[in-house]
Amino acid sequence: KLNKWVSGKDLILHTIGDIGVDGALYMAMEFEGETIASLPMSGRLTMCNMAIEAGGKNGIIVPDEITEHYVKGRAKREYKFYSSDKDATYAEIKEYDCSKIPPTVSCPHLPSNTKPATELSSVTIDQVVVGSCTNGRIEDLREAAGIIKGKKVNPDTRMIVIPATQQIYLQAVKEGLAEIFVEADAVFSTPTCGPCLGGHMGILAKGEKAIATTNRNFVGRMGHPESEVYLSNPAVAAASEVLGRIGTPEEVI
Template sequence: MGMTMTQKIFAKHCGRESVAAGELVNARLDLVMGSDVTTPIAIQEMEKHHLNSVFNPEKIVLVMDHFAPNKDIQAAKNCALVRKFAQKMGIRNFYDGGHMGIEHALLPEQGFVAPGELIIGADSHTCTYGALGAFSTGIGSTDMAAGMYAGKNWFKVPSAIRVNLTGKFRPFVSGKDVILHLIGLIGVDGARYQSIEFSGDALPFVSIDDRFTVCNMAIEAGAKNGIFPVDEVTKEYLSGRVSRDYEPVYADEDAEYSRVVEIELSKLEPLVAAPHLPSNVNAAANYAGLHIDQVVIGCCTNGHISDLRQAAQILRGKHVASHVRCIIIPATPQIYLQAMQEGLLECFVRAGATVSMPTCGPCNGGHVGVLADGERCVSTTNRNFVGRMGTKDSEIYLASPAVAAASALSGVIAIPSEV
């Protein structure tokens, strides 16, 4: 029996010819990532077990992004602890202050991810990096501690779902609509501990930013990881970012999948995931006219330059509704600078939006846009759980940058029209 992309990556990192779904394996790691929220716990675990070294300081990346710039005293203490640990262990890949970006956009941008690699991160949306043909998955802080020390972790090899993408996007439909459609179709546990592997003749028309968005939310279907095959789109993004040798993997023709899902891109329309699950998906048109108080465009799911361009296309020359707070969050300093050079930031400010520094901010109720009682937000982030962005009776409607921008102008959930 042939292997899937994910199984091939595991086989390589275990030094074996093949692995099968359900096997427990101890695999070599190419990279370990942690944030200001998860790394302090990993440090405590290392100290508790007297682990005074890391396997390779060049293969650890620490990003202060969740509650940074420090939102309160505890956040400051957490960052200080991680900063001290990085200095002690010789970890140079420490991102803070003006160098800090949102980890899941920053790591690919800075060349830390290459095809065929195996990466863990103490954050559930680490599965983002599968857009580049890598296996990446979120783990807990204890596993992060073990990974930093030993350079290995144990895994159960996942079975896989194949998602076949065909056709081309219609205007103002994007990768966010692909993943919302998929989650709505199979549910938040429809891919539990499975790999979601994307294929199909539509891939040349799916941008790298859309692939990041799709893989970012694979976890919202319960998946262990999401992964795209390496093609010209991937290679173009990697050019100038990754200079080391890498080995792309491709699924065998006789690879076994638990199911195959067909998605015709031209049949998709702008979608919304209503409270309080990412699987509560319907056409955005079904919610048109629903009053909103806030819009968030950005973060790790949709804070890439193409996302900001799409939002600017809709907002340019217009003004956000007077009762709406519109917050734009570029995912990295590089994206921020590019948006500045292209005039996107000026467009946002003139439209009455607030442009934030790169940070996770409101996505997990941290800062820069926490919701009050009864408030409703259209957000390009990845989760709309109860209390995720503020009080327990606030509401989050997940959507694409296009729907979010159109809604910011209207003051109600709105469908973008071609400009």
């Protein structure tokens, strides 16, 4: 069973921290087990999204009822589920006790440079980014909104929230999540890659630090080559925004 405030993002960061950014080079990463079976689709998508950060060609999870429920509401043509052969061989098998995985943060300048969020309380931040293709699903926005509701963005920082799709954007508006973010003095954006790749709307200046729910934190990834990016789940990112430094949800709720 996962600890509170631990999600698929923490599982994949923990895995990459273990095997390295080339640990699955040119391979497929398959995730399975009791914890994976209990993960919502949002967490599964986050894990598969970041397989590339371990060098993988793709990330796969055996389809089940959760998968079918997700696909049924979206597929516009017939679909078929595939699973690995029962006698399939693997280059390597890694097993983790997920009950021991804490909220995890990747430090500059590699996704594999991971530490528990509790060990980074001395790191002050200038910007928080919640969203992107990695953690911009409605469940992610709900989690972040639940933490920041009734609070304000730290006066020394800025917060940018980026839904992954127009559909999620609209749902966030209907559920009142956009209002929560705006009332907290955050910027609620339309879907865009934006600051994740150092494109626009949140570019880091020299010496600035950000904590983001995005997928990469290479040198200069979000702006100036002397800026720093830390990667986390939405709950840790939202809590850090309130604190003005890297922290955990328990510190603000």
